[in-house]
Amino acid sequence: EDKVVQSPLSLVVHEGDTVTLNCSYEVTNFRSLLWYKQEKKAPTFLFMLTSSGIEKKSGRLSSILDKKELSSILNITATQTGDSAIYLCAVLRNSGNTPLVFGKGTRLSVIA
């Protein structure tokens, strides 16, 4: 059965800390891996990763895919309270009834 596992499930850090969120997957017909941020209700897109070893970066956030290890990490440096959210990892497949398989998310809380 295809699955995407995120760790940790929840995390509390102080402002200014650096955090690393993990995503591992066992999925057939892998096409790409996506990260989303869900602050209140609507998840918003962060990154799409298709090639192994190439880092995607946006401000203080960065992500990289390791196809050999079937995993990805999302790094957030100099965290701010506005980074508090659920971070969702999802794997897009080339085929299958469920094209996009989501992990359960990591709930990040950044305290001042």
Next chain:
Amino acid sequence: KAGVTQTPRYLIKTRGQQVTLSCSPISGHRSVSWYQQTPGQGLQFLFEYFSETQRNKGNFPGRFSGRQFSNSRSEMNVSTLELGDSALYLCASSLAPQGANEKLFFGSGTQLSVL
């Protein structure tokens, strides 16, 4: 341009009733997908529609159904509601079907509570 719009935002129903949720995708987007989100299970795929045709369906009972209209707006229906149907229902749209490596744009969801 306007984002994905879902209505209503909140809904309270009782067991046995049925409910219809609506989703208007971003203008020009022809793919609409529906997800159920619960604290224990995360986001689970319900179904995807593209150009009025259901392309994929997740592992949900037949009580969950949907459709898409010619203007790409979509509705999902849940009949004979159960307590376990209480969840946030998210709609997402994209230009092309999900398998085309398109990122999804999500709406703010409909929070359904079944009493």
